[in-house]
Amino acid sequence: MTDINFAKGKVRTKSAAAGARDAAAPGGEGPPLRWDIIELLFFAYRDFVGDADHVLxxxxxxxxxxxxxxxxxxxxxLTVADLLGVLRITKQSLGRVLKQLLEEGYIVQRAGDHDRRQRLLYATAKGETLIAKLAGLQTDRITRAMRDLSPSEAAAVSQFLRAMIDREESDKVLESLLEHHRPAPRD
Amino acid sequence: MTDINFAKGKVRTKSAAAGARDAAAPGGEGPPLRWDIIELLFFAYRDFVGDADHVLxxxxxxxxxxxxxxxxxxxxxLTVADLLGVLRITKQSLGRVLKQLLEEGYIVQRAGDHDRRQRLLYATAKGETLIAKLAGLQTDRITRAMRDLSPSEAAAVSQFLRAMIDREESDKVLESLLEHHRPAPRD
DNA sequence: AAATTTATGTCAGTCATATTGACGTATCTA
DNA sequence: TAGATACGTCAATATGACTGACATAAATTT
Structure with missing residues (x-):
């Protein structure tokens, strides 16, 4: 790229013709776009998983x-099929990861009681230690973030997150998570 | 894997020795781990970005x-350097994506006014249309999820998400997002 | 004016995680 | 017995990230 000042003109500084929905558009726009929540979710999730990334x-x-x-x-x-449903990945993708975790002793598998084709998966003590460590970091962040919320506000956060999740195609795991509206944590 | 019923024994059905923090542990555990919020964040974010994935x-x-x-x-x-900071990726990673978006006319760049080394990035009408479409889908989900929340509860959700974000190393973009606690959307 | 630093772009190689498609084996069901 | 199901695996590919090295233009410092 030897030249500079390419692409002059056709630069948009105001979003006047974006969708048909931006609050700036005077015509038949819908409700305003929630840029604030969209970006907050991006950054919040980035830092939330970042906690675990370092340890991992x-x-x-x-x-x-x-x-x-x-x-x-x-x-x-949990069976392998369950896991594929929850994670929404293919068994080939799961294969490598699962194999590694089995070999290194973080999880074990047993044949199903009724259906011996199934592989029931269980975490070992080693696996639980790892998960507890990661969940500890993430819990710290969540606790900090909820420190200034009243119990009913904290419940609203939980309700909001539940309502953000797709209901159709909910699997076993998701059902159990969404079913019982767990009360505020006993503390 | 010819044999079955491998890995018998050493299976953990109760989490009695996990961290030192699980609510089930009777010893010196800390506060309970927030498994509920951890999983809700996972599923909520998965479906939230899923909206955009299909269109993309x-x-x-x-x-x-x-x-x-x-x-x-x-x-x-936004300059390229700003963008690298926000996305927390390397310029090599950004390179391919940016190049493609420039070539296909979704964004354009101009030399900086004061510093002509900089490439100031702008979305074209084409880029804005795409973004508005994606943000529309995500806004629909957010609006649905907030439908049953009172204004103060909705504010609590926003406050929670803000508090989940790391403050150190906040860049220009993050500052502007976190600075003004934007009031409830005008609707 | 020359040297250095900065902002950006790019080449080359690698890695992690995901994909599709095909195939094999054990086991359950009709 | 025939077919469907649960799981594992081989092979090839794509995406998005990484490190390291190097080039150019422009700004800054000496």
């Missing part, structure tokens, strides 16, 4: 490993 | 493209 790196693991051990820990006896 | 696929773009056009649209005149 030291173990030679990635986010994929975290997710697998997490759900296996939380829902003991 | 039709354009041959990925999430990386979305993030770039989004921030360029929202903060016109």
């Amino acid at each position: 790196e030291a173990f030679g693991f990635g986010r994929a490993h975290h997710r697998v051990v997490h759900f296996v820990h939380r829902y003991p006896g | 696929e039709a354009f041959g773009f990925g999430r990386a493209h979305h993030r770039v056009v989004h921030f360029v649209h929202r903060y016109p005149g």
Whole structure:
């Protein structure tokens, strides 16, 4: 790129013709776009998973490993098919990660009682220790973020997050999470 | 894997020795881990970005493209360095995505007024249309999720998300997002 | 004016995580 | 017995990230 001042003109400094919905547009726009929440979700989630990323790196693991051990820990006896549904990935993708976690002793599998084709997954003590460490960091962040909220406001946060989740195609895990509106944590 | 019923024993069905923090542990545990919020954040974010993913696929773009056009649209005149800071990626990673978006006319760049080394980035009408479409979908989800919240509860959600974000190392964009506690959207 | 630093772009190689498609085996069900 | 299901695996590919090295133009410092 030898030249500079390419692409003059056709630069948009005001969003006057964006969708048909921006609050700036005077015509038949819908409700204003929630740029604030959209960006807050992006940054909040980035930093939320960032907590875990640093620890995982030291173990030679990635986010994929975290997710697998997490759900296996939380829902003991989860089958491979269940896990694929929750994570929404293919079994080939899961394969590598699962294999590594099995080999390194973070999770184990047993044949299903009724259906011996199934592989029921369980976290080992080693796996639970890892997950507890990661959940501890994330809990600290959540606790800090909720410190100044009243109980009813904290409940509103929970309600909001629940309502953000798709209901159709909800699997076993999601059902159990959404079913019982767990009361505020006993503390 | 020819054999079955491998890995018997050493299976943990109760989390009695996890961290030192699980509410089930009787010893010196800390506050309970917020498994509920941790999982709600995972699923809520998964479905939140899923809205955009489907549309992006039709354009041959990925999430990386979305993030770039989004921030360029929202903060016109952003420099490449700013963008790298916000996205927390390397310039090599940004390079391919940025190049593609420039070539296909979703964003343009101009030399900086004071510092002509800088490339100030702007979204074109084409880029804004794309972003408005994606933000529309995400706004619909947010609006649905906030439908049953009172204004003060909605404010609590916003406050919670803000408090989830790391303050240190906040860049220009993050500052402007966190600075003015924007009041409830005018509707 | 020359030297250095800064902002950006790019080449080359690698890694993690995801994909589709095909195929094999054990096991359950009709 | 035949077919469907649950799981594992081989192969090839794509995306989005990384490190390291190097080039250019422009600003800044000496």
